[in-house]
Amino acid sequence: MALMSGTELAKEIVADAGRRAAAFEAAAxxxxxxxxxxxxxxxxxxxxxxxxxxxxxxxxxxxxxxxxxxxxxxxxxxxxxxxxxxxxxxxxxxxxxxxxxxxxxxxxxxxxxxxKDVDGVTMHSFAAMSFGLPGFESCTPGGIMRLLDAYEVGIEGRHAVVIGRSPILGKPVAMLLLARHATVTVCHSRTADLPSIVRSADLVVAAVGRPEFVRGSWIKPGAVVVDAGYNPGNVGDVAFAEAAERASLITPVPGGVGPTTIAVLLAQTVTAAESTMD
Structure with missing residues (x-):
């Protein structure tokens, strides 16, 4: 098992945003x-x-x-x-x-x-994500994709299971994974036999908002686990210690998805500013 830390990646994204912000300030x-x-x-x-x-x-x-x-x-x-x-x-x-x-x-x-939708929460942004058109990504899904790329996680042809269907996390991350040629299953509170579906996943994205909901026994050995949950007490949606015994890569909570979310927000704000110079 190896940790997918978002802290260092976030520093890189913010540093790049800072350089671009300085260039924008000099020009504008x-x-x-x-x-x-x-x-x-x-x-x-x-x-x-x-x-x-x-x-x-x-x-x-x-x-x-x-x-x-x-x-x-x-x-x-x-x-x-x-x-x-x-x-x-x-x-x-x-x-x-x-x-x-x-x-x-x-x-x-x-x-x-x-x-100006730099948080990627509008229907316009969701449509752009879904159709692969220019626009702003929902920040947490955008951060997840950057994290997967930073750790060279193969997405194409893999089975990704997203647990959660919120309009700013579960649904958009499913669209971004689909655009990268993953086979995507979206699960939710009414999904029958959820553990067996999760056991078939090469990549699990947990975004259900329930502490330690995803158990280690659900994880296929060698799967990649992204915990996008954040619950009171710094607890994610995945039972970390259990899942870490089976996963090849797993995000910690805190220090995983969270830092990249804010970094993407800042990067997209600079992009929005740059677009006013066109």
Whole structure:
């Protein structure tokens, strides 16, 4: 078993984004700008946003934070995002999710202009991913693909099993794997005999949001395991110690998929800024 660490890869991606951000600033007279929108004060979300803003500063990206009260309505949130979409000084928009109950998250996501959807959460971005067209990838799936490439994991012709079907993780990572010629099975809470399906996988992507849900006995010896889950207590969706005994490669939690997710967000923000120079 070997670990697929995302930490060093993320440093490389951020360093490249930093070089590109500096070149953009020299040409445009301003830094690339990422606007973060946070509704309410969920402690985990506050921490995530602070982390992303710190990474922005390290990469030479301006971070504009827009905090909104938990009482914000869908219409109010859509209006704020629409204003940011129309602001030429903003290159990328990140709506921290989940949003409070009562807000239509999909409506809020769809208010993000496609050219500023650097988190890859809109239907436009999903369609672009699915059809192999230019656009922004969902950041965690994009980070997973970069991690697989960095560790030279063969994808073409392999059977990939994705556990989870969320619109910003399970579904888009399935599309990206399919585009790389994997045979993809998407499983979910209603999948019958899930363990036997996982045992047939050369590559397992766990994105179900349940701590240690995937057991080591489910893993085919030599399979590659990507744990995209993050649960309280720094626990992933895979029973790590068990799975590590059978997997050839496995991501740790934390330090696996997480760092690459933020790195892709920064890289795509710089790409969005660069596109304004075309």
């Amino acid at each position: 007279g301003r830094k690339p700008c990422l606007a973060t929108v946070l509704v309410g004060e969920d402690p985990a979300s506050v921490t995530y946003v602070r982390m992303k803003r710190n990474r922005c500063r390290q990469a030479g990206i301006e971070s504009r934070h827009v905090p909104l009260p938990a009482t914000t309505t869908t219409a109010g949130l859509v209006r704020v995002i629409g204003e940011l979409s129309a602001d030429p000084g903003v290159d990328g928009i990140l709506l921290q999710h989940p949003v409070p109950a009562g807000i239509d998250e999909r409506a809020a996501f769809e208010a993000i202009a496609p050219g």
